[in-house]
Amino acid sequence: MRALALIATLIVTTTSAQAAEIHALITTAMKAAIDELVPKFERETGNTVGVSYGPSGGIARRFLGGEPADAIVMDSGAPDVSTPEALKRALLAAKSIAHTAPAGGGITAAHIMKLFERLGIAAEVTPKVKLAAGGPNGRVSALVSSGEAEIGLQQVSELMSNPDVDVIGMLPAELQQITTYSAGVTASAKEPEAAKTLIKALTAPAAAPVFKAKGLDLQ
Numbered sequence: 001m002r003a004l005a006l007i008a009t010l011i012v013t014t015t016s017a018q019a020a021e022i023h024a025l026i027t028t029a030m031k032a033a034i035d036e037l038v039p040k041f042e043r044e045t046g047n048t049v050g051v052s053y054g055p056s057g058g059i060a061r062r063f064l065g066g067e068p069a070d071a072i073v074m075d076s077g078a079p080d081v082s083t084p085e086a087l088k089r090a091l092l093a094a095k096s097i098a099h100t101a102p103a104g105g106g107i108t109a110a111h112i113m114k115l116f117e118r119l120g121i122a123a124e125v126t127p128k129v130k131l132a133a134g135g136p137n138g139r140v141s142a143l144v145s146s147g148e149a150e151i152g153l154q155q156v157s158e159l160m161s162n163p164d165v166d167v168i169g170m171l172p173a174e175l176q177q178i179t180t181y182s183a184g185v186t187a188s189a190k191e192p193e194a195a196k197t198l199i200k201a202l203t204a205p206a207a208a209p210v211f212k213a214k215g216l217d218l219q
Contacts, residue, residue: 019046020194025063026073027181028053028135032161033214034073034202041201047194055134056181057105063186070195073183073202075107084172088119091151096128098149104134111177112153118175155179157215 026034031053038049054062056075063069079090091097100106102113116122130149132140140154141162152159156170170176183202185195201207208218 020048020191022047022049022070022191022194022198023068024049024051024071024073024195024198025059025067025069026051026053026071027056027059027075028139029056029155029158029179030073030181030214030216032157033207033211033216036210036214037202037207038198041198045194045197045201047197049198053135055100055104055106057107058134059105061105068188068190069186070189070191071183071185071198073181073199075179075181082172084119084175087172087175088121091116091119091125092121094125094128094151096130096149096151097125098130098132098140098143098152099154100134100140101131104132104138106132106134107179108154108177115153115171115175155215160215 034051038051042048052067052069059072059074063072079086079093081087081090099112100109102109113122116125130143132138132143132154139158139162140149140152141159141164143149144152145162145164183199185192185199189195203218211218
């Protein structure tokens with residue numbers, strides 16, 4: 001498994017709330033951490049949280065298209081990939097490369113395609129690209145673990161959520177993309193105070209170790 005590692009940072013401030021049912025739209029990149037943090041939040045507050053995952057671009061389109069939400073969290077022996085030249089060699093040698101489909105709204109696709117251009121290998125590698133649809137059932141890592149792709153380029157947090165793949169490291173710093181995720185309560189929220197409480201719990205210092213273990217950085 002060859003990994004494009006993108007660091008996700010969750011930034012927000014919030015207040016407390018009463019028990020309620022919360023509907024949240026959250027980027028798939030945070031699924032592993034959210035799946036661990038939400039049950040604890042539900043036990044401690046009595047609130048229930050219904051989470052729907054998807055790529056950041058897809059979440060934005062769904063919300064703007066009318067899907068209701070109280071809270072949203074979205075984008076605001078391995079080979080050597082430690083240098084641009086080493087990464088270039090690894091990509092050229094691979095028989096297949098997976099990344100998210102641009103049409104699915106994933107935020108990494110444009111960066112990866114520009115990376116191919118920057119390395120001067122777009123013509124060689126584009127024909128062997130396998131596109132992942134995005135969402136929990138359309139992850140880049142699933143294409144790798146199923147054998148459909150040799151190399152997967154995706155956010156490290158999403159790759160780490162799949163126990164059947166190994167993350168070997170980050171892209172070289174000069175080719176890296178750092179993604180900052182933001183959380184907020186929607187203007188149309190039916191349970192705004194409860195949504196604020198959820199976000200407060202997700203951004204509390206106690207949540208930092210969980211995010212770090214999943215390849216995310218809470219600041």
